[in-house]
Amino acid sequence: MKRWLPYPTLSLFVLGTWLLLNQSLVLGHILLGAVIGVGLGVIFGRFQAPTLRIRNRRLLLGLTARVVGDVARSNLALFRIILSGKSRDVTSGFVFIPLELTSPYGLAALACIITATPGTIWVSYQSRERQLLIHVFDLVDETVWIRTITDRYAAPLKEVFE
Template sequence: MKRLLPYPAMSLFLLGTWLVLNQSLAVGHLVIGAVLGLVLGAAFGRLQPPPLRIRNRRRLFRLGTLVVGDVIRSNLALLRIMLGGTTRDVRSGFVTVPLQLRDPYGLAVLACIITATPGTIWMSYRAREGLLLIHVFDLVDEADWIRLIGDRYETPLKEIFE
């Protein structure tokens, strides 16, 4: 069974994603989703990902609620800027953030958090130096962004994954 379904959670996730994207529970979509789940789940196994170890599930939940709040707050701030509610000029820019986080799953979650937050995007990561480059739509103070990412996201991610 393990050979046919090496990552059952991944296969189930892919099936669910297929059904949600197609907004249908028709037999044809169930079959296609199941086939995609099996094939892509097996392909995922060939990548030989490192084992996932979540060290602090409670912290993961708190980080998730924090991120949801940050995304909502960022949406409102960006909406204010776009609709002209602010009188100051918006200055976009790049920020280089030094990271101590090295876990690939932690870095992937950080990439999702940064990219999902309106007004910021993950540009590149230099693993050897541990430097993350992000673009910020409304850059006021680089030091604030470095501190924000380090304290608000990197520290909890290190507690969760390392």
């Protein structure tokens, strides 16, 4: 049974969602929703996600607090730039950042941090070169951004997840 229906809760949720979206209990919708639900459950069951190991929970809590503060500061800085009308004087640019972080969970957390911070966005990651490409709205000094991402975020994430 586990092989044919590895995630029964997911399959039932998909079926229920399908029926709600279609607002119908016709046999055709029930069968189609069941097929989609079971199919997605089987597909999801084939993914083999690496095991998650959090090595330093205290550091993760501190990093979370730091990120919340940085996001708030970045919001205010971007708000000032836009309201002051000086957005034409801002220099945007791309920055390549070398990373030692290899954990998929650490990289996902770093992507969330960078993208959640206003004025920055994760563009791409080249795993062979271990290089991250980000876009910065107000780029003054590339070395400051490289140091900020590697020391402030990537190094703690490496300690937490690797």
